[in-house]
Amino acid sequence: MAFDGCSLLTTITIKSAVLANIGSFAFRNCSSLSEIFIPSTVTQIGECAFNGCSSLTINIAASEVPSTWDPNWNVDNRPVNKDVKFEGKYVHV
DSSP: OTTTTOTTOOEEEOOTTTOOEEOTTTTTTOTTOOEEEEOTTOOEEOTTTTTTOTTOEEEESSSSOOTTSOTTTTTTOOOEEOSEEESSSEEEO
């Protein structure tokens, strides 16, 4: 629940090799969160990590959601863009 309820948080970029896990409910109710980039180094995302993030678009480097992520990691079914590269801005491949 690291950022649970941080209503002023708008974007998050996780740099490669810095973070491997995003815990359950980590960004729950971050109502202003509009975009997150998740590199392929993130091997686990917990249950309901983005629950209540009603404006969120999720960008992931992987071509598919890893099977090691909790089945309910994106319980609100927020849009997920796959095969995204981060080079100072989002570049869709």
